[in-house]
Amino acid sequence: MTDATMTYPGSGQLGIADAAAHAGPASKRIVTGYGFWIFILSDMVMFSAFFATYAVLLGKTAGGPSGRELFDLRNVAIETVLLLLSSFSCGLATIAADTRSAKWFHLAMAVTCVLGLGFLAIEGREFASLVARGAGPTRSAFLSAFFTLVGCHGLHVSAGILWLLTMMAQVFAKGFRADILRRVMCFALFWHALDIIWIAVFTVVYLLGSAA
Amino acid sequence: MLGKLDWSAVPIGQPIPLIAGAVVLVAILAVLVWVVVKGHLPYLWDEWITSVDHKRIGVMYTLLAMVMLLRGFSDAIMMRAQQAVAYHSQGYLPPEHYNQIFSAHGTIMIFFVAMPFVIGLMNLVVPLQLGVRDVAFPTLNSVGFWLTATGALLVNISLVVGEFARTGWLPFPPLSEATYSPGVGVDYYLWSLEISGVGTLVAGINLVTTVLKLRTRGMTYLRMPMFCWTTLATNLLIVAAFPILTATLAMLILDRYFGFHFFTNEAGGNMMMFMNLIWAWGHPEVYIVVLPAFGIFSEVVATFSGKPLFGYRSMVLATMAICVVSFMVWLHHFFTMGAGPDVNAIFGIASMIIAVPTGVKIYNWLFTMYAGRVRFATPMLWSIGFMVTFIIGGLTGVLLAVPPADFLLHNSLFLIAHLHNVLIGGTLFGAFAGYTYWFPKAFGFRLHEGLGKAAFWFWLTGFYVAFMPLYVLGFLGMTRRMQHYDVAQWRPWLIAAAFGAVLILIGIVFQIAQLVVSIRQRAELRDRTGDPWHGRSLEWATSSPPPVFNFAIPPDVRGEDAYWAMKSRAREQPLETGEPDYEDIEMPRNSPTGFVCAFFATVMGFALIWHIWWMVAAGLIGAVATFVVFAWRDHDEYVIPAAEVARIDRANLAERRALSYSWSA
Numbered sequence: 001m002t003d004a005t006m007t008y009p010g011s012g013q014l015g016i017a018d019a020a021a022h023a024g025p026a027s028k029r030i031v032t033g034y035g036f037w038i039f040i041l042s043d044m045v046m047f048s049a050f051f052a053t054y055a056v057l058l059g060k061t062a063g064g065p066s067g068r069e070l071f072d073l074r075n076v077a078i079e080t081v082l083l084l085l086s087s088f089s090c091g092l093a094t095i096a097a098d099t100r101s102a103k104w105f106h107l108a109m110a111v112t113c114v115l116g117l118g119f120l121a122i123e124g125r126e127f128a129s130l131v132a133r134g135a136g137p138t139r140s141a142f143l144s145a146f147f148t149l150v151g152c153h154g155l156h157v158s159a160g161i162l163w164l165l166t167m168m169a170q171v172f173a174k175g176f177r178a179d180i181l182r183r184v185m186c187f188a189l190f191w192h193a194l195d196i197i198w199i200a201v202f203t204v205v206y207l208l209g210s211a212a
Numbered sequence: 213m214l215g216k217l218d219w220s221a222v223p224i225g226q227p228i229p230l231i232a233g234a235v236v237l238v239a240i241l242a243v244l245v246w247v248v249v250k251g252h253l254p255y256l257w258d259e260w261i262t263s264v265d266h267k268r269i270g271v272m273y274t275l276l277a278m279v280m281l282l283r284g285f286s287d288a289i290m291m292r293a294q295q296a297v298a299y300h301s302q303g304y305l306p307p308e309h310y311n312q313i314f315s316a317h318g319t320i321m322i323f324f325v326a327m328p329f330v331i332g333l334m335n336l337v338v339p340l341q342l343g344v345r346d347v348a349f350p351t352l353n354s355v356g357f358w359l360t361a362t363g364a365l366l367v368n369i370s371l372v373v374g375e376f377a378r379t380g381w382l383p384f385p386p387l388s389e390a391t392y393s394p395g396v397g398v399d400y401y402l403w404s405l406e407i408s409g410v411g412t413l414v415a416g417i418n419l420v421t422t423v424l425k426l427r428t429r430g431m432t433y434l435r436m437p438m439f440c441w442t443t444l445a446t447n448l449l450i451v452a453a454f455p456i457l458t459a460t461l462a463m464l465i466l467d468r469y470f471g472f473h474f475f476t477n478e479a480g481g482n483m484m485m486f487m488n489l490i491w492a493w494g495h496p497e498v499y500i501v502v503l504p505a506f507g508i509f510s511e512v513v514a515t516f517s518g519k520p521l522f523g524y525r526s527m528v529l530a531t532m533a534i535c536v537v538s539f540m541v542w543l544h545h546f547f548t549m550g551a552g553p554d555v556n557a558i559f560g561i562a563s564m565i566i567a568v569p570t571g572v573k574i575y576n577w578l579f580t581m582y583a584g585r586v587r588f589a590t591p592m593l594w595s596i597g598f599m600v601t602f603i604i605g606g607l608t609g610v611l612l613a614v615p616p617a618d619f620l621l622h623n624s625l626f627l628i629a630h631l632h633n634v635l636i637g638g639t640l641f642g643a644f645a646g647y648t649y650w651f652p653k654a655f656g657f658r659l660h661e662g663l664g665k666a667a668f669w670f671w672l673t674g675f676y677v678a679f680m681p682l683y684v685l686g687f688l689g690m691t692r693r694m695q696h697y698d699v700a701q702w703r704p705w706l707i708a709a710a711f712g713a714v715l716i717l718i719g720i721v722f723q724i725a726q727l728v729v730s731i732r733q734r735a736e737l738r739d740r741t742g743d744p745w746h747g748r749s750l751e752w753a754t755s756s757p758p759p760v761f762n763f764a765i766p767p768d769v770r771g772e773d774a775y776w777a778m779k780s781r782a783r784e785q786p787l788e789t790g791e792p793d794y795e796d797i798e799m800p801r802n803s804p805t806g807f808v809c810a811f812f813a814t815v816m817g818f819a820l821i822w823h824i825w826w827m828v829a830a831g832l833i834g835a836v837a838t839f840v841v842f843a844w845r846d847h848d849e850y851v852i853p854a855a856e857v858a859r860i861d862r863a864n865l866a867e868r869r870a871l872s873y874s875w876s877a
Contacts, residue, residue, distance in 0.1 A: 024429040024766065031348050035421040038451055042413060046455035049489060053463065053474065060480025062473070137472050141480030144472035148463065166840060174846070183843070 029182055036186040040193045043156075047197055050152055051204060054145040058209070062140035067209030070135055072126070076206045079122050080198065083157075086115035087195045094188045100176050109168050112191070116161050123154050146205065153201055156194050163187055215823035216396065221374045228309065232286070233372035262802040264350035265760055266335050269357050271654055273332025274647065276357075280324040280364055285720060287317035289713045292678070296710035298696035299703045310695040311378035312397065316367065318381025319401060322501070323408060324364040326635065329643040330504035331360075331415050334443045337650055338419065340751035340758065341437045343428030343767040343774070346800065348421035349414075351842070354806030356414035362810045363408025366817050370400040374821070377401040380693065382490055383464065385475035385483045390468045396821050398468065402461050403817040409458050416450030419443055428750075430769035434528070437749040437773075438514075438521055441528050442507030445535040446500050452539070453496035460489040484549055491542040499538040502634065503531065505642020506573055509595045512645050513577045515745050516592040517584030520773055523576040530569035530576075537566045547618045556615040563613035567606055574599060589745070590664035594645035597672045598637055605633030608683065626686020629679045636675055644671075644723075651730075652744045656756045657737040663726035670719030678712025681705035740867050748776040755864040761797045761852060764861035794858040798849045805842040809835050 026034070058067070093108035127147065130136065137147035167187050170180050223229045247253055260268055290313055294303040305313065339347055347353050370376040377397040379388045388398045423444045427436070464486070466472040473479040475486045514521040521527060543551065543559040577599060586592065608630040612618050621627060644667075652658045685705050690697070730737055743752040753775045754763055771777055816831025818824075 022427055022430055022432045022769075025344055025427065026425040031421060031425045034425050035348055035417055038417045038420050042417065042451045042455045045452055046459045049456045049459035049492075053459075053485060053489070056482060056485050057474070057480060060482070062479040137466075138470065139479070141473040141476075141482065144466065144474055144481075148466060148472070148474075162836075166843065170843065179848070 028178075029185070032182045033185055033189070036189055040189060043193070044197070047149075047152065047200075050145070050149040051200065054149050054205065057141040057145040060141040062142075064140040064143065065133075065135050066142070067146070067205075068211070070130060070133075071206050071210045073206065073210060075122055075126055076202060079119050080202055082115045082119045082122070083195055083198050086112045086119070087192055089115065090188055090191045094184065097171075097176060097181060097184050102171060102175070105171060106168060109164055113161055113164050113168075116157055116164070120154060120157055120161075123150070127151070146209075150201060150205060153194065153197055156197070160187070160191055160194060163190070213824075215819070215825070217373075217822040217824065221396075222372060223375075226309065228305070229371055236368065236371070257804075258802065261807050262354075262804045264346075264354050264800050264802055264806075266339050266347045266350065266353060267654060267758065269353050270332045270334070270336030273328040273335060273357055273360070275332075276361055276364060277325050277327075277329035277332060277643070280320050280328070282720070283368065284317055284320040284325055285716070287313045287320070289710075289717060291317065292706075292710040292713040295694070295697075295706045296703075298694075299700070299706075300696075300698050302696055305695065307695045308375075308378060311693070312376045314693055315377045315380050315397075315401070316370075319377075319405075320364075320367060321635070322381065322497070323405060324360070324367065326501040326639050326643070327412060328360055328364075329647075330446070330501055330639070331412070331419075333508065333643065333646045333650065334419055334439075334446070334504055335415075336654055337646075337751055338422060338440055338443050339426070340653070340754065340762055341440050341749045342423065342426060342431055343750045343753075343763060343769060344422075344426045345762050345766075345797070347418050348426055349418045350800040351803050351805055351848075352414050353418050354803065355809055356411040356418065356806075358806040358810030359411030359414070359813055360408045362814045362817065363404040363411070365814055366400060366404035366407070366821070369818065370397065374400065382494065384490075385464065385467070385481075385486050386477050388464060388468075389476055390471075391476075398464075399821040402465050402468075403820050406458060406461055406465070407813050407817050409454055409461075412450060413454045413458070416447040416454065419447040420451055423447070428763075428766045428769060431774075432769075434525065435769055435772050435774065437507075438510035438524070438527055438531075439504070439507035439749075441531050442503040442510075445531045446503045448535060449496045449500045449503070449538065453493045453500065456489060457493040457497075460486065460493065463489075484546075487546050487549065488542070491545045492539075494545065495542040496538045498634075499534055501639045502642075503534065505598070505639045505646075506531070508642045508646040508649070509577060509598060510573075511749065512591045512595045512649055513580050514773075515649075515747050516587045516589055516595075517581045518587075518746070519580055519584040520748070520776075521576065522579035522582075523572070524772060526572055527576050530572040533569040534566060537562065537569075541566060544613055544618070547615045548622050553615075560613050560615045560618075564610055567610050567613075570606060574603065589648075590659070590661055590668060591645040591649040591745075593665060593668045594641045594648070597668065598641040598645070601637030601641065601672075601675065602634060605630060605637050608633060621686055623691055624686040625682040625690045625692055628692050629682035629686060632675075632679050632682075636679075641671075644668075649745065650751070652737075652739040653742075653751055653756050653758070655734075656739055657730065657734040658739055658744055659730045660726050660733065660737070663722050663729060667719045667722035667726060670715050670722060674712050674715030674717075674719055676712070677715055678709050681709045681712075685709075742864070742868060743775075748773040750774050753778065755867070759860050759864070761799055761857065764794060764797075764857050764864075765792050791858075792861075794854040794861065796854050797852045797857055799852060801848055801850050803842065803848075805838055809838045812838060 025031075089108045089111040093105050093112060096102075096104035096108055130143075135143055137144045164187065167180070167184055170183070174180055223233075247256060260272065263269065290305065291310070294305045294310060297303045303310075335347065335353065339345070367376065374396040377383055377388070377393070377400065379393060379398060379401075383393075383398050383401055386392060423436070423440055463472070463474040467474050467476060467481075473481040475481050475483045477483070510521055510527060541559060541563045543549075543555065544563045547556050547560070577595070588596075608626070612621060612627065612630060648659055648664055682705075685702055688699075688701055688705075690699070690702050739756045742755040742758075744756070745752070750763075750767055750769070751758075753767060767774065812831045812834035814831075816828055816835065819827030819831055
């Protein structure tokens with residue numbers, strides 16, 4: 001029924017190897033990428049807690065302004081375009097890394113960074129204007145949930161930009177080493193995942209919020 | 213400059229926390245002085261603190277859990293003593309202190325005993341069982357451990373600087389909001405759990421990736437030892453549930469620090485949302501701590517019955533079924549919320565359904581023992597004690613899952629008896645079984661059997677004497693967390709329960725004695741075969757303690773119970789005497805990243821609790837900088853040359869061939 005042995009390659013006492021069986025530990029690249037995917041999934045679970053909270057508190061404006069009065073969809077459209085474009089340039093950076101082209105890598109990462117900063121600037125301005133109009137996060141449960149959910153995404157983008165700059169510095173200083181390429185891959189996964197979350201923010205918070 | 217912190221934070225006027233804190237401080241200082249004077253510091257730093265070896269990290273997790281068990285148990289016996297004397301009187305613990313004690317007891321036992329104990333054992337054993345050299349992310353593993361230690365440290369700092377939460381082990385709003393809990397107690401709770409929660413998440417990601425992506429040749433999913441399966445299920449639950457805890461506590465932090473309105477009474481806040489969110493994490497958490505114990509019992513029962521695990525595949529299915537269903541029962545923690553009969557009925561039925569896969573497991577263990585040659589070594593005693601105890605706890609759980617019954621028993625001592633019945637009888641007995649079972653693997657010598665058995669019997673009887681009265685008290689209408697009472701009927705039962713706590717204390721004393729005596733007699737208790745129990749899985753295929761690389765040659769697995777099969781083959785045909793081709797082995801370098809990062813996290817957490825904003829910034833920058841420095845290093849691996857591997861392995865094989873396979877068939 002059960003059968004196993006220590007493999008001593010070359011010792012000739014192996015018996016028949018099970019060709020169909022598991023081939024052994026995966027490569028570092030796969031392990032790193034896989035682990036990072038698991039992290040992204042856990043991050044999405046965290047966001048879903050904030051989304052659920054937002055959905056529960058959507059109508060709890062406590063007599064204060066609602067989403068329909070506050071949201072400026074034109075702004076949000078610009079934010080969305082900036083973020084989607086930054087995902088595109090991030091994709092270009094991945095291709096540049098694959099072809100070991102430092103020049104194009106740095107260019108594409110710089111563009112990604114600028115687009116990300118642009119997104120953050122617009123979001124920051126939106127937050128500031130809401131607070132100035134007396135619609136800050138302490139005004140109502142709805143606004144608490146709004147600022148937390150959208151702000152959490154914004155914090156992720158900020159962290160992503162710090163990571164992006166670190167990766168640019170690492171590639172500049174050390175070149176396309178295997179471990180650095182694995183980090184670039186994880187960064188790209190992270191950046192694209194933020195896009196996916198933004199699509200949900202755009203839909204659930206802004207589109208549904210403006211309709212409510 | 214120091215935020216809310218001033219001399220009033222130190223409990224000069226309260227003798228109990230002051231003396232307790234002073235004793236702990238003196239003990240820590242004494243250990244530190246001893247370490248420095250004896251010149252052990254370089255050894256500790258090089259071999260343990262900066263170690264990224266999964267075995268060392270596993271041992272440190274377990275040690276943390278056992279030290280914190282002493283703290284959690286001190287709280288427990290203080291509460292039992294208080295309730296034994298507080299009939300028509302205030303007892304010896306004032307209410308505000310008593311409230312901190314029951315809050316700290318629950319928090320510590322769940323987060324800093326149960327969690328690190330099971331994560332420690334998984335860390336120690338799973339890579340060995342999978343036949344690989346390390347976990348997927350060794351440095352992150354160290355970070356995870358040290359962040360957990362940070363959380364534990366912060367909880368203990370609250371003993372002498374400020375106060376701990378008085379809200380219970382889960383800080384339900386609105387009581388936990390700034391309005392009703394203006395002190396730093398809840399903040400200590402929140403930040404220690406946010407920080408240690410990050411550590412737990414890291415451990416979860418690491419172990420999921422390890423089980424799914426790092427298995428030796430031929431180790432297919434359905435050949436993995438059961439403990440690897442429960443590890444997978446547990447860590448999937450960690451990855452899916454702990455982010456909810458992080459988010460929920462973050463919302464409470466925003467409420468408390470910045471006046472948000474998630475869970476407040478006013479401005480549209482919804483406190484019942486906190487219940488839903490916290491239990492959406494909290495119920496999976498129950499299975500996070502008990503599933504690894506199920507895995508340990510599966511290993512122990514099979515080994516000490518000398519039989520393969522009965523119904524291996526049904527056990528796998530049951531484990532994964534529990535993993536999924538555990539996310540669909542959270543509402544049974546608050547049937548009394550008023551969600552209505554239909555919602556309550558659905559969650560009641562789901563809660564009963566989860567008893568089915570658990571029952572499958574119990575039968576599998578019983579049938580594994582059936583017709584086996586059962587050896588009643590200490591790990592097996594814990595397993596049998598578990599089976600009896602856990603069935604009682606499981607059945608009272610099914611009773612609580614009936615919503616009308618729950619309306620009567622909610623928040624009564626019946627509930628307290630039930631949860632201790634499953635947590636002590638399940639998780640803790642499992643942890644002790646695993647501790648005794650794998651101790652020789654980690655250190656190369658067995659634990660003293662006689663003292664271990666004495667500890668077991670005192671724990672078992674102590675448990676029954678301490679907690680069976682609580683079921684009765686629940687039926688007599690006593691609610692949980694009472695600082696004093698005036699019902700004469702309750703008193704005898706509470707005195708009995710206090711006596712049970714004393715029996716458990718004797719059990720703990722025996723456990724400490726067992727450890728001390730075993731260390732002193734380690735020469736006699738030495739395990740030179742690497743296989744002291746006649747084990748079945750791959751961790752017994754290497755020496756005790758294993759070399760840093762675990763296996764000189766990666767094992768090739770061709771069925772279940774891989775090591776048992778190897779031993780069977782070795783009996784049937786002469787041992788292979790040829791020399792294997794040893795190769796250079798790359799291992800990850802040690803790194804202080806985890807320790808340094810946790811140092812900054814401690815600074816940051818403490819500063820956040822006391823609103824010392826400049827220190828928060830310093831801690832945060834330090835933690836981030838630590839990671840950048842880590843990312844900047846050029847050599848993260850070192851090579852063990854083939855000749856060195858051969859030297860270590862030859863010594864191991866020689867000893868094995870001289871001693872091993874002497875087990876009678």
